Amino acid sequence: MVQIGQYNNLKVVKIVDFGVYLDGGESGEILLPARYITDVPSPGDEMRVFVYKDSEDRLIATTEKPFATVGEFAYLQVTEVNRIGAFLQWGLPKDLLVPFSEQKSKMKQGGIYLVYLYLDDATQRIVASAKIEKFIGNKFPDYAPGTKVKALVYTHNELGYRCIVDNLYHGLIYQNETFRPVELGVEIDAYVKRVRDDGKIDLTLSPVAPVRVERLAAHILDKVRENNGRLPVSDHSSAELIQEMFQCSKKDFKKAIGLLYKQRVITIAPEYIELQK
Numbered sequence: 001m002v003q004i005g006q007y008n009n010l011k012v013v014k015i016v017d018f019g020v021y022l023d024g025g026e027s028g029e030i031l032l033p034a035r036y037i038t039d040v041p042s043p044g045d046e047m048r049v050f051v052y053k054d055s056e057d058r059l060i061a062t063t064e065k066p067f068a069t070v071g072e073f074a075y076l077q078v079t080e081v082n083r084i085g086a087f088l089q090w091g092l093p094k095d096l097l098v099p100f101s102e103q104k105s106k107m108k109q110g111g112i113y114l115v116y117l118y119l120d121d122a123t124q125r126i127v128a129s130a131k132i133e134k135f136i137g138n139k140f141p142d143y144a145p146g147t148k149v150k151a152l153v154y155t156h157n158e159l160g161y162r163c164i165v166d167n168l169y170h171g172l173i174y175q176n177e178t179f180r181p182v183e184l185g186v187e188i189d190a191y192v193k194r195v196r197d198d199g200k201i202d203l204t205l206s207p208v209a210p211v212r213v214e215r216l217a218a219h220i221l222d223k224v225r226e227n228n229g230r231l232p233v234s235d236h237s238s239a240e241l242i243q244e245m246f247q248c249s250k251k252d253f254k255k256a257i258g259l260l261y262k263q264r265v266i267t268i269a270p271e272y273i274e275l276q277k
Contacts, residue, residue: 001025001026001027002024002025002026002027002030002051002059003051003070004051004052004053004059004070004119004124004126005051005052005069005070005071005117005119005126006050006051006069006070007048007049007050007069008048008049008050008051008061009046009047009048010022010023010024010030010046010047010049010061011023011044011045011046011047012041012042012043012044012045012046012047013029013043014029014043015040015041015042015043017034018031018033018034019031019032019033019034019035019036019037020032020034020037020041020047022047022049022061024051024059027059028059030049030051030059030060030061031058031060031061032047032049032060032061032062032063033060033062036049036061036062036063036064037063038063047061047063048063049061049062049063050062050063050064050065050066050069050092052092052094052125052126053123053124053125053126054094055094057123057125062092064091064092065091066090066091066092067090067091068090068117069117070117070118070119070126071117071118071167072116072117072167073114073115073116073117073132073135073152073154073164073167074090074114074115074117075112075113075114075115075185076088076089076090076096076112076113076115076128077089077110077111077112078107078108078109078110078111078112078113079095079109080095080109081106081107081108081109084097084099085097085098085099085100085102085103086098086100086103086107088113088115088128090117090128096117096126096127096128097125097127097128098113098115098127098128098129098130099127102127102128102129102130102131103130103131104130104131107130113130114130114132114154114185115128115129115130115132116128116129116132116135118135132154132164136164136168136169136170137168137169137170137199137200138168139168140195140199141165141168141169141195141199141201142195143192143195143201144192145192145193145194146191146192146207146211147191147192148189148190148191148207149165149166149171149189149190149191149192149201149203150165150166150167150187150188150189150190151163151164151165151171151173151187151188151189151190151203152164152167152185152186152187153173153182153183153184153185153186153187153188154184154185155184156184158175159172159174159175160172160173160174160175160176160177160178161173161175161178161182161184163190163203165190165201165203169199169200169201170199170200170201171190171200171201171202171203172200172201172202172203173190173203173204173205174202177204177205177249178205179205179206179243179247179248179249180205180247182205188205190203190204190205191203191204191205191206191207206248206252212252213252213255213256213259214259216246216248216252216253216255216256217256217257217259217260219246220246220253220256220257220260220273221260221265221266223245223246224266224273224274224275225275229274229275230272230273230274230275231245231272231273231274232271232272233245233272233273234257234268234269234270234271234272234273235253235254235257235258235268236270236271237250237271238250257273260273264276
């Protein structure tokens with residue numbers, strides 16, 4: 001069954017002057033216009049296409065890639081506001097509608113807004129909503145600590161950075177655990193620290209220990225080797241220096257060099273660490 005607003009692998013049924021028709025199963029034949037075809041396929045070939053409805057309410061296929069698909073969040077720019085609502089540029093010729101009822105505040109032309117893409121139940125057209133909260137956290141997350149996730153950072157407060165995890169859940173990266181720059185509006189890799197009783201997820205920017213410590217230890221060892229076997233940093237160094245050199249906490253740094261020491265790879269002096277001779 002064809003999924004509107006998603007990528008589909010569809011077989012070529014027939015080739016015509018203005019494009020190719022793809023087998024949409026119960027949805028019928030779906031046109032892929034010629035302007036989206038670089039290499040002419042043969043009947044029976046399978047093509048990966050994005051399917052949506054055109055201005056005449058017909059299913060249409062494209063090989064162009066939209067900035068987001070149904071079920072995803074994205075920052076998109078308003079190209080026009082009219083009596084119907086606001087229209088967003090999302091990488092396809094037909095702009096994406098945000099009805100007035102789905103705007104948190106009145107959208108303005110040229111503005112960039114975080115929206116969620118969904119299928120309108122009545123029309124099966126792809127539309128967007130700026131009322132993002134109603135689409136987040138609607139089921140309880142099932143992640144083990146240490147799981148790697150995608151986190152879209154969308155706001156910042158005194159606690160830290162609020163994120164949308166895997167397009168489904170609320171997440172938070174605590175301010176005091178942020179050891180490298182975090183940009184609003186950017187999707188980053190993060191790791192599950194714990195799932196709270198309220199279904200929200202505490203995140204960390206680094207793999208959860210001991211994996212995090214093992215990776216840090218390997219990174220420190222590389223730096224020691226690159227610096228002719230010695231680095232002017234140790235467990236007595238300031239947290240600021242350690243942060244500047246390795247973008248980590250002093251606590252993790254001490255664990256990492258302790259691991260290297262136990263492995264008899266380095267020796268630790270008050271002002272430096274060096275390869276064991």
